Amino acid sequence: MEHQASSEPQHVSYRSGAAARLAGLSPETLRVWERRYNLSNTERSERGQRLYSAEQVRKLSLLKQLVDQGHAIGVLALMPDAQLQELANAAYTQPDAVGPIRIGVIGSNLAKRIAGSARDRADLVLEYSRSQLEQAAQDAPNASVEVLVIEQSELHDNAVSLIAGIKNRWGAVAVVVLYRFCASATIRALRAQDCLVARVPADVNELALLCRSALTGERLPPQPPSHLPDIRFDESALLTIMASGSGLACECPKHLADLLMMVGSFERYSAQCASRSADDAQLHSDLxxxxxxxxxILEAAMEKLATAEGLPMPPTTRL
Structure with missing residues (x-):
């Protein structure tokens, strides 16, 4: 049984594992939230285990929903329950932008992609285009533009003031900043200027969604995790290799297996690490x-080493 009745009739309490699962959290995240933010005044069982009421589980689920929308858990933890519910309700009452979006583009590559994707860009109307930030900084704003899209493959902090100046010059126009490589501090600085900041999208349809989000003032939806290489050597296979003999005079198989276990453990840890903000979540995803x-890379080296030395291979590995 994962829940336990308290002494009060009809009162059900959930242990931390069950409460986390019902709220859509990992047990590790729930432990971190409790330790850092003291989210709930939980009861304790006779054995000292935390016990969560149904109302506390509902609050945890609400917090998870808001964090997924991009809100910082450190800020949410300070809000009363009624304010949290109002914040959640606002996501469902936000008006949608309708019709084609008139955009301006700063960045030669993006303008070419849009021009070459006429069939896929029915939601976008290109009204303005410049290749360089410096050019746009000198131009008079185009009154037809609703969203200004700025593409900088390598986005450095020295571009922040220039982009902020362009944004102020263009007034109420929503600004989307796209990048391929950028430091977290630069992203935070641009978001502080009310820019929607995201990686360069794979296709023009995604760009239309970003522009629509910028128009309605929405936060970016959580990004799906990018595909990671399948695990070829689990810990059981690595321990078997470490215990096996080798014709090598050194202990390279053992050391490599140990490295793989450490890297794999850090990979799993990063996936479950609690995030205090959208930037934290992005950082952990990158890690x-x-x-x-x-x-x-290390598994490919281990496969080559195991093949050369006749070390035991996991059944699922194909050579």
Whole structure:
């Protein structure tokens, strides 16, 4: 049984594992939230386990919903329950932008992509185009533009003041900033200027969704995790390799297996680590992806080493 009745009739209390699952959280995230933000005044069982009421579980579920929308848990934890519910309700009453969106583009590559995707850009009307930020900073605003899209593949902090100046010059126009590589501090600085900041989308349809989000003032939806390489050596297979003999005079198989276990553990940790903000969530996603890529490189080396030395291979590995 994952729930336990208290001494009060009809009162059901849930242990932390069940409460986390019902709220859509991992147990690790719930523990971090409780430790950092003291979210709920939980009761304790005779054995000292936390017990959550149904109302507390509903609050945890509401917090999870709001964090997924991009709100910072550190801010949410300070809000009364009624304010949290109002914030959640606002997401369902936000008016949608309708009709084609008139955009201006700063960035030669993006303008070319839009021009070459006429069949896929029915939601976008290109009203203005410049290749450089400096050009746009000198131009008079185009009154027809609803959303100004700025593309900078390598977005550095020295562009923040220039983009802020362009945004102020263009007044109430919504601004979307796209990048491929950018520091978290630069992203935070641009978001503080009310810019919607995102990675360069794969196709023009995604750009239309970003522009519509900028128009309605919505936060970006949570990004689905990017595909990570499949695990070829689980911990059981690595422990088997570490216990096996090798013709090598050194202990390279053992050391490599140990490295793989550490990298794999960090990959899993990054996936479950609690985030205090949207930037934290993005950082942990980047760390998880980097660890997964490092794991794949080390696994390829382990496969080559195991093949050369006749070490035991996991059944699912195909050579």
């Amino acid at each position: 998880q992806r980097a660890a997964g890529q490092a794991r794949a």
